[in-house]
Amino acid sequence: MSSSFFHDPVEWLDDKLNFRVVLYTIASIFFASLFVACLVTLLNARYYWDGFNFCTNPECLLEFPRVFAPQVRLIKFGAASSSFVVLVFGSYLALRSYLTSMNVGVFGNRIAHIGFFERFMQIELMRRRAISPKCVDVYSIYRLMFPKGHLNSVYASEAFVSAVKKVYAVISSSSDRYNRDRSFVFEDHRRRLVESLVGVHIEMDGTARIDFLEVEDEVVDFLAMLCRVFADSDVDIIPPPRDYR
Known part of the structure; x- marks a missing residue:
């Protein structure tokens, strides 16, 4: 009790x-x-x-x-x-x-x-050299994944899963634009992706296209890894294809 x-x-x-x-x-x-x-x-x-x-x-x-x-x-x-x-x-x-x-x-x-979560995040970020550790707010991500009313759960909260889905929705939308009528504009995609990543407490700079896409690769992989490890097994989150890549 x-x-x-x-x-x-x-x-x-x-x-x-x-x-x-x-x-x-x-x-x-x-x-x-x-x-x-x-x-x-x-x-x-x-x-x-x-x-x-x-x-x-x-x-x-x-x-x-x-x-x-x-x-x-x-x-x-x-x-x-x-x-x-x-x-x-x-x-x-x-x-x-x-x-x-x-x-x-x-x-x-x-x-x-x-403490375990912090060490885990440090190890995973070390594997992704393109992501600067100072751009990832580890403790804010922890609070998002395990809020006050979610302390006894071993799974990430719905709020975190929803925030990741919003990031993937931006990527999916950009891919659709690229494939549908070639109306894809990289600057617009970059702006929307940077804004959506604020929801998962990750900062991305508006760098040049090649550098930005390199960081994007690792950020998408990083979020997918967090979902595989901490999300409920019933939650199926698959990174969308990035045809504009």
Whole structure:
């Protein structure tokens, strides 16, 4: 069960409860029952004075629980109520300890996952010399692939897949223009591709055609690799043909 299920109630309890408040509550309940017991005794003082003789024999002491039965029940009720508060607070502390340890574990796993992703990206970028590592925002790509509500998944998010599809749609559109009526204009293709790559946090400079297409080759291959590794197996993303190449 995710700790987010308990997050809001526990956060509210954290604001309202602390050890001093609980201690005061326990003491207040017990002393309130003791006060009421004493008050009952005082209100019935004449009854005890007239109905019983003062006695200190052991036999007389054994009669105290019967004579003062209402007061004893009140004190027992106060002690039981205090014990109940202790039990509830103890359960809360156990839950809080569990959630804290869970959050620490999740945080540790998150750091380890980011570290693995960073090293993986560095290795893959080293294999593609045309792509400058400073033009690839690794951490922004990670946030896009694994957003806050997607932390426990091993697959890339729909947002990332959609961003890659937009890049491929630009390439496919340029290829169609090139094949259909030769209305393909490289400058227009370059501008649209650079704009679409912003969605996957990759920057491309508006260099000359040959240099741009060389970088484009490796960027397309890089995105395809990310989809093969991190996208769900049900997601079928194939780089479109680039006939204008």
